[in-house]
Amino acid sequence: MRLFVATVLAAAAGLGSASFCPLPAHARGGRLQSLVCENATTTFLRGPAAQTKTTPLDYNDVNAGDFQQRYWVNTDHWDQASGPLFLSVGGEGPAHAPSGWGVELAKTFKGAIATLEHRFYGESLPAGGPAVALGMDKIKYLTVAAALQDLNEGIDHIVQQIGADPSIPVVLIGGSYPGALVGWHRVAYPSKTVAGISSSGVVHSILEYTAFDQAVAQALPSSCADVVRATTAAFDQADAAGGAAAAAARALFGSPATMSVPDFAYMLADSAAMAAQYGTKDELCSALKPSNDPNVLMQQFADFTNAHYGTSFGSNCFYDTDCLINRPNDWQPTSRSWRFQKCSEMAWLQTAPATGSLRSASLTIEALKQQCQDIFGMDTPTVDAINAAYGGDKPSTSWVFYSQGSDDPWKPAGINHTLSSTLREFTANCDGCGHCKDLHSPSSSDPEVIRHQRQLEVAFLDDVLRLHRRSA
Template identity: 35%
Template sequence: MCNYLLSTMCLALCVASITAAFSHPDLIAQRFRGGTVYRQAFEKHHQLMRDNSIYFNTTANTFQQLLNHSDANGPTFTQRYWIDHSAYNGSGLALLYINGEAPASSSPTGYGAQYGHSKGALMFTLENRYYGDSMPSPLTDFDSLSKYLSVDIALEDLRSFMTYAENSIIGKKMRWLIVGGSYSGALSAWFKQKYPNAVLAAWSSSGVVKAQFNFYDYDGHVGAVLPPVCREAIQNVLQIFEEMWDNTTLRPQLRAKFNIPDYFLKQDVSYMLADAAAGAVQYGMKWQLCDLIVPQNETDPLSQYNNMINFLWGVDFSSGCYYSTMCLANKSMSQFWPGAGYAWLYQTCSQMAYFQVGYSAGVRLADVSTDYFVQQCRGAFGPTIFPDVYAFNAKYGGLTPYASNVIALQGADDPWSTTGVRTSLGVNYPAVIADCEDCGHCGDLMTPSDTDPVSLQQQRVQIANYLDIWLSSQPSNYTMVLTGNFTFIRNDTVARDGILNAVQEDIRAAIDQSVIVTSVASGSLIVHFVLEINQLNSPIVNSNIATSAASSSWLSNTLVAFTSFGGSGGFEISSISPGNVPLPVAPAENAMCGTGCVVGIVIGTVAVVVLVVAVFNIVRKRRSAASDEPVNQERNTLLE
């Protein structure tokens, strides 16, 4: 057993004997990229790419993306993307990889690229706005951030890019698969919800779909998967830190030991120290972490812990801007913001929170509180910023997104998995967990290795099986007829759209989330809708349609819309059947014909008579000309 004191060589030898289930390096947050964890993941990933001859392209392309998607003629910004057509076989299949909360660098890599190549897909990577070089404005422009950085806008960017790719790069419509990990894993699921028929399937790796205000479960999960002796070693270090910090005489010694700048608050340091341990669990390195801090050095446990930080995360980790309230709030320090994930900080402060708060007997101290994070957000972005996670989850579904043909992937050790789908939501929204030691964040996207844990290998097999089925889905048309008085939508586009959206929401809930309503017609309401049928959902869809056709009680949103727009008398389901029943021609609003109506009829009749006479004269003249033609031909012959 190594003595864990000061020797970096000793640390390396200890860690080298352990095989880790690496996270994909692109999904390791920037603040965690300075040490051995990122270096090992990067080297392993690219070695496996070379061994498996998996091509990827590092040359960036750009296009002009709308700044505001509600203004088609408004200003644009330059957004980066990468394309890999090396395996494209004309299949009509395209894979879009959403790069996460960091700069992008290439076309898809890892298992995503391997699967895409096996299907002959054309593959793209899109860099999110405000990350990397896809910058609508400087990060210091808070007004622009508040207007143009949100989940909804990111989803609109993706849809806009698909349209651009089809129109300007490929020249035809494509069948799309969308892929992402972590935040982008959530985006892939939310995209399938917002645009259910724009993609055939979504691959949601460690997708953080539930916004969390007080994210107690993060530390709770870290503590639960760590061996008790390892967890106690971390807690002991934090206790010693607190005692030394509160002693103004010892505080300078503490700062010097961890290379902590003078402007760091106590909560900043507490957060950093706990995150150093939690990050190791998140990225599938908990046993490496434990080997570095257990057995604990009784003489100098802080130096031992600092050696662990430097080894795993790099010597600049403990002084990074990400953990400093003052740095994040100070525009004069903005040169350090990109590496601190500043855009991601804004998104958490404005929408999703994910505040990793501490609690008594937890991994991090209780002073890393809700108030700490709220004040940090307000210091950086102004006093009014606040993430309404309740409204956000109501819109996107929280742990039950309103989507289908989505596969949710989790790693058993990943503390973020508590914000993701861990229980299958139906045959077309399965949750598959890699239940293995050190199976962490986005491990399924990593380039496969023969030494991967069996559970991780089986997870990837299920990914391919589900995607194969969904990518072969076929659109099927259906018609639903509701008897009732819907004439009020005939000349009221607001009412018509409201009824359409309400009907769509009800059908998705009752029949299948892939439904999109394509048209409605008034009188009795005729609804045309399309859904994606595959071997998984076909029996269920048929059963749901039969059940739904028997009663209209499930059309609750439709009833609310019907009543609010002035409908009366209620409605009933007449039928739900395959195919498209032709939409009826709207009848006249009033069967009685007044003076204006009579005048119109007279004028119309006169016009028809005049037209008939004109046609008769034209036909007569043509026949006369045709009868003269032989005479003229004969005359011409004689003259010759």
């Protein structure tokens, strides 16, 4: 086994890099995209063309209508006699052709690989464009249960399209929310696939997710965290002053002067948090210098945010409750769809801790639930139902590999220890080990612990695929 794993990883490390972009769509306009998303433009041009399949909006009501769901298939390295099908699970943003570590696994195991875009994201929308498709009469069909059934139909469709034997072993791959879908699908439909790789999979839905901010504070150097706290206090002071001071603070990010205090605070908190989440905390800390001048603190934070995530980060619909209610022509699937999923089922409402908080104290559970009430008329996400249905952090299933990164603020919502011989977990502990880092294409600059994490994933897949061959 050791020789097999070493050979596989050495071969994968020599392969050309493919694009992998876990970033939310609203954060892809700046420097972070070039740091995190590898060769995005050229790889997308080289990838297979998108195809579409007709998918029902409601699997229990044929009269509800349907939509065109995008998917991509690559069989370049598939051994039809013995190779598996890897399915990359789409999530809360536009999907793209198979890429990153999943492609390397397909090459290693001589498998086909496909990507299925998640319903109500990217271009997989009901007819009528976002203003119609994301209205309440349609968006109600955006549920975890429907997304899991989409995976079933997607698997059947792709298996038939490529001419594979119906018994072909299928492996799901996903990171973050798609990582949760990987684990949840293995619980709900254990016979449909043989295994799953769940990177940074947030399988445990949490209503008041205070641990998120605490994890960011722990990941940052203490001196940097102190500057973030001082910067938050400067913005809070501007909001407390109101009027021109609050409007001027928002103008630094191109945010509307009327943007509410919780909305604005949520955007500011995300800017700092995502630096740790995506392994670029050094960029954040280099940009933020200690100062006794609140205006300096606010300006340097705005300069970092606009350069790192793009100038539309603070001005688009994603953080703006008023936009998500009243400006349907500005709705994007990522903003309104993801907010709906959080408000209806999964929550992860990121509140300010009582002490040591990096984010504004205005981010209370009441304020965040009020956003859900204002936008969708719902204020209590059904996290208990999700956790009961799929097991939360104690799932009743088998053959899932859960990977984590020590700097990832989503880690407390994941699986953080090996549960059994078939439910394995490994946390990569390193400075900068963030969200879904193992799903990127292998690089000579990867920390040794990330290489080891991938070795464990390869060994896991070798075990389950050999077991499947024996039982076939």
